[in-house]
Amino acid sequence: MAVYTDLKEEALKDFLSLYEVGELRFFAGIAEGIENSNFLVETTRSRFILTLFEKRMDPAELPWFLGLMAHLAEQGITCPEPVVARDGVALRHLAGRPAIMVSFLEGRSLNEATPEACEQVGRHLARLHEAGRSYREERANALAPAGWVELFSRCTDGGDDRVAALIAETETALTSIVKAWPAADSLPRGQIHADLFMDNVFFDEGRLSGIIDFYFACTDFLAYDLAICLNAWCFEQDRHYRQDMAEALLRGYEQVRPLTVAEREALPLLCQGAAMRFLLTRLYDWVHTPAGALVTRKDPWAYQRRLLHFRKVSHV
Ligand SMILES: Nc1ncnc2c1ncn2[C@@H]1O[C@H](COP(=O)(O)OP(=O)(O)O)[C@@H](O)[C@H]1O
Numbered sequence: 001m002a003v004y005t006d007l008k009e010e011a012l013k014d015f016l017s018l019y020e021v022g023e024l025r026f027f028a029g030i031a032e033g034i035e036n037s038n039f040l041v042e043t044t045r046s047r048f049i050l051t052l053f054e055k056r057m058d059p060a061e062l063p064w065f066l067g068l069m070a071h072l073a074e075q076g077i078t079c080p081e082p083v084v085a086r087d088g089v090a091l092r093h094l095a096g097r098p099a100i101m102v103s104f105l106e107g108r109s110l111n112e113a114t115p116e117a118c119e120q121v122g123r124h125l126a127r128l129h130e131a132g133r134s135y136r137e138e139r140a141n142a143l144a145p146a147g148w149v150e151l152f153s154r155c156t157d158g159g160d161d162r163v164a165a166l167i168a169e170t171e172t173a174l175t176s177i178v179k180a181w182p183a184a185d186s187l188p189r190g191q192i193h194a195d196l197f198m199d200n201v202f203f204d205e206g207r208l209s210g211i212i213d214f215y216f217a218c219t220d221f222l223a224y225d226l227a228i229c230l231n232a233w234c235f236e237q238d239r240h241y242r243q244d245m246a247e248a249l250l251r252g253y254e255q256v257r258p259l260t261v262a263e264r265e266a267l268p269l270l271c272q273g274a275a276m277r278f279l280l281t282r283l284y285d286w287v288h289t290p291a292g293a294l295v296t297r298k299d300p301w302a303y304q305r306r307l308l309h310f311r312k313v314s315h316v
């Protein structure tokens with residue numbers, strides 16, 4: 001579920017009156033998502049997504065994300081475009097939370113990946129990287145090696161034997177990945193999405209129609225974004241690596257932006273790092289989400305299996 005904040009119709013109407021978007025016809029909370037409260041808002045002119053940012057989001061970071069989305073949309077990437085009110089401001093407050101409205105994207109996320117979908121994802125990811133070049137302001141990746149170590153240090157209480165075993169096994173891999181991690185200037189860097197999972201990519205009649213959820217975006221190795229996609233898209237039933245899908249993803253990417261030799265060589269390690277990043281955030285949530293909470297915890301073992309896979313291979 002992802003409607004943490006109650007939104008009253010009158011408050012929304014007052015909010016909408018600041019924009020040139022017509023009159024409210026309908027609004028409803030959106031169940032998907034885990035970070036913020038999202039609402040579908042339909043007016044007499046169009047449909048929008050209204051996001052109320054919850055406590056995990058630092059409001060000081062929001063202008064960077066909104067600037068990136070506006071920039072990418074301007075460069076032709078189909079992504080949510082912040083809607084600006086009459087006074088020229090997109091980021092406002094509603095129901096006691098920082099709030100924005102963005103354009104509604106058509107399409108739906110897939111339930112299952114296919115090589116064709118992976119090729120399109122690769123192509124769009126490379127386009128996003130190219131379009132991001134002219135967005136100059138940087139945002140450090142809080143979930144890079146130093147962030148992983150910090151997160152791991154807060155996962156010491158195993159809860160049960162299975163979690164305790166996962167924590168113990170993760171520690172060895174974490175130490176070796178962090179030690180081997182490429183130096184900041186050794187690979188091409190730029191703006192990355194950093195969470196391009198299946199739920200964040202929409203397709204319409206088989207064609208990729210949009211990319212959403214930029215709130216983990218940051219400045220890091222471009223090939224690390226690809227490593228995240230190799231983790232997220234190329235394992236069937238969270239278990240079996242699909243070489244054909246990985247090849248399709250890389251093929252699509254390289255149609256737009258060929259990888260350097262150094263990036264190719266670094267991919268297995270970057271894939272281990274990406275698996276570690278999602279293992280750790282899921283492990284953290286697993287350990288810290290109280291029993292009975294409404295949010296469904298995501299499975300950290302699915303990323304331990306990916307990590308084990310990428311630790312065994314010399315190329316992806
Ligand atoms: N711009 C958009 N257009 C259409 N649907 C959207 C858009 N943004 C979000 N959604 C819908 O809202 C859901 C939750 O959004 P998401 O950004 O993933 O939330 P969270 O960051 O809280 O996880 C998505 O799965 C999608 O159904």
Ligand SMILES: N[C@@H](CCOP(=O)(O)O)C(=O)O
Pocket residue numbers: 033034035195197199200213278281282298
């Ligand atoms: N993709 C992450 C969780 C982030 O969730 P999102 O709803 O913001 O995409 C994971 O699978 O662990």
